[in-house]
Amino acid sequence: xxxxxxxxxxxxxxxxxxxxxxxxxxxxxxxxxxxxxxxxxxxxxxxxxxxxxxxxxxxxxxxxxxxxxxxxxxxxxxxxxxxxxxxxxxxxxxxxx
Numbered sequence: 001x002x003x004x005x006x007x008x009x010x011x012x013x014x015x016x017x018x019x020x021x022x023x024x025x026x027x028x029x030x031x032x033x034x035x036x037x038x039x040x041x042x043x044x045x046x047x048x049x050x051x052x053x054x055x056x057x058x059x060x061x062x063x064x065x066x067x068x069x070x071x072x073x074x075x076x077x078x079x080x081x082x083x084x085x086x087x088x089x090x091x092x093x094x095x096x097x
Contacts, residue, residue, distance in 0.1 A: 006088050006089070007043060007050040036057045
């Protein structure tokens with residue numbers, strides 16, 4: 001299993017329709033085959049500069065690779081993520097033996 005996460009801050013003002021539209025578009029990625037779990041969350045700790053997080057789970061590396069290469073994911077990254085995300089950190093986890 002691979003748990004993929006990205007914490008991020010948008011360029012859009014908090015509570016704006018542009019922010020809501022981005023989050024709506026992000027949630028559509030859960031329809032890509034091979035995504036087993038998908039959550040979008042608002043970050044609330046004052047210790048962190050990021051405002052949102054997305055978490056996804058994949059059965060294995062092949063499933064994760066399928067997602068990364070999927071045309072809907074590629075289009076989202078190019079058309080939405082790159083122009084609209086101000087900063088982010090991506091972390092991928094695998095279970096400990």
